[in-house]
Amino acid sequence: MICQELRACLGAHLDGELDVERSLAADEHLAFCMECKWAYAKERELRTLLRTRLPREPVPDALRERIRWGLRRADREERWGAAARRALAWSVPAAALVLLALGIGFWEKSVPPPVVSELVAKHMMYSRLDAPAEVVSANQEAVSGWFKGRVRFEVIVPDFSPSGIRLVGGRLSDLSDRPVAYLLYEKGRSLVSLFAFPSQGLALPDRGWVRVGDGRFYVTEVKGAEVVLWTQRGLAYALVSSLDRQALLECADTVWRLVASSRAPGA
């Protein structure tokens, strides 16, 4: 083996991908050629560098949770699909199947996705702070303008004042490293949180949706906080509050109509 040949397969030799014959020939050459030996050492050095010095990124707990939740859901769907197929194969009358489906739907409470507990945790945290807002203003345009350049989507700031809910301000927040525009409202002493964030990759359950006007909203309750969550024009919106569900759904309807009528798409 001459230098040129060796250089062409230096990497493969290092990776143990040469056949025995060529590998032996390469070793033989490396034993007496100083320059190739250096080249080989450099190749190995780079690999060591990549293998040992590349920082490891810790897996976020939220991701782990999202995956487990997604798998549980897929598993349920699969089993339900299999059960339905089996039932059909045993020619159970369709009506009985429908009853069974309704029954399961009724008994099995839908599991809120992990994002819901994160949202509720944020809401709780902000409600404990004395001054949670980064921009304090009751002016919708001022608050919306503050987000320009801070998040990469247009932040729509709705007016809930007809329901006696007043705008306090806004701040940047995050969810599993996603940037979130966070709007704070108040009714009496209760905080009403409105979160807006890119909906990409967000998985929401099939059950637990209600219809109000033209909008469809996922509603759930965690630790005494009502949550209304939906996606619209590339963004996810979430309202969290200790107010009752009806009041929150009215707010959701307001946001829905505002977003639907806005010119620019959200994302």
Next chain:
Amino acid sequence: MSEFEGQALVHLDRVFQFAVRLTGNRTEAEDLVQETYLRAFRHFDQFDPGTNCRAWLFAILHNTFVNQVKRQGREVPGLDEGELERLEVEMPDGANAVENPEEQLLKRIVDADLVAVLDGLPVIFRKVVLLADVEECSYKEIARICGVPIGTVMSRLSRGRRLIRRTLEALTRERQKLGSPR
């Protein structure tokens, strides 16, 4: 479900590392990994238990990534040969300087440099280097993951490594010239 968890979920850490370095973006990596696991779960019957599950997951991830990039109409940073030649010419060649390798890169490189250089490498080279050098996959596995012949894996790997080394060397020379303590 538990069999899938036992076989596939144990690789989450490595799969995530690969996704972060492949996309260069943590949020994107998280979505990619979640999608990968969901797809893997749905097609778990296609997994051959005698083979490397991690490589199988990498293949799904790679496939998902390529499809996403295509769907979003983003530019796939693949280089044509001409562009590659230019890239290699532009980069000063330190390969001719005979130095003792011991005194070279290892001691002078900062971890952040390595990340920056790797992230800056065109993705067609980056993925094979990551799979071979970081994830320790065989050429055969890499060929299957990326859907290219083994010969292509070998040439991309050697070019990728050469580009990384030259960029790192240029970086350390720059530092020395500036005389900055690193």
